[in-house]
Amino acid sequence: MKIISVCNHKGGSGKTTCSIHLAASLSLAGHRTLAIDLDPQGFMSRMVGISEPHEKQSVLTLFGHQADWQTQYVAHLTEFDFIPSTTALTTALKKLTKPTDVLWLKEVLSANTDYEFIVLDTSSSVTVYTLNALVASHYVVIPVIPEYLPVIGGEQTYQTCTLVKSKLNPELANPYFLLTQVDGRKNIHERYKQYLRSTYKNQVLNGFIRTNAALSEETLQGKTLFSAEPNSKGAIDFANVTDELLTRMSSTESPAPVIEQTLDGTWKRLVEL
């Protein structure tokens, strides 16, 4: 069983869209897949049509060490299994203050699970839930729009993952950047794409997600693109990226790239781009 977190400290970078379509395409590729919404705002839950579940039917139960969670709390959607979020996650934050509270998900998910993949959608803010996701994960995908602030958010996320890997989860692979909402007509997108590739080398996935109006909530209406518009650019891009991820996850990891300088606070570098 492999756990994949979708994480970026920058909001609106495409995490939830990526989590849904990654879970759906892993499932369509024949892998038993569970997706979990760890964002208290519950946008993933809303996008799949579960707006505000009772907190006992939500992800909150996993933070109470429920041994029987697989039979009790999992919603069986058409394309993948799912555990929704609840706004009660926000109030529960006050109780999750011990250093060991970052270990809940790892313990719960590693016991008795027959899923091949678990995809974790995280919030943009770095809370104990995001740390739980990173501590439990084997892989991280950082969706990033190739523009200035999103790239900085992506780089901060990469650094968080490096820290979690060194202090809490040595099993975590080096994160993968996934370029999203890429617009081939924008010169700036090409420049930030090149910047990420030259800095993070092989950690930037070759496949990327083009900007696609079919990915808006209005078009999807609770479905994934694979059922709403299977021939759209978005469906094709997510299917290709999932194939690439499956290949990369089954091969030996390349060594971590040496990061000499990041964009953060470096206007000079921006001007040089």
Ligand SMILES: Nc1ncnc2c1ncn2[C@@H]1O[C@H](COP(=O)(O)OP(=O)(O)O)[C@@H](O)[C@H]1O
């Ligand atoms: N490839 C894309 N093309 C066009 N719109 C997109 C694409 N990916 C995401 N979006 C839209 O961008 C917005 C933010 O995406 P979302 O996945 O919710 O980001 P996050 O979870 O990181 O906050 C949503 O309205 C979503 O429909």
Ligand SMILES: [Mg+2]
């Ligand atoms: Mg989101």
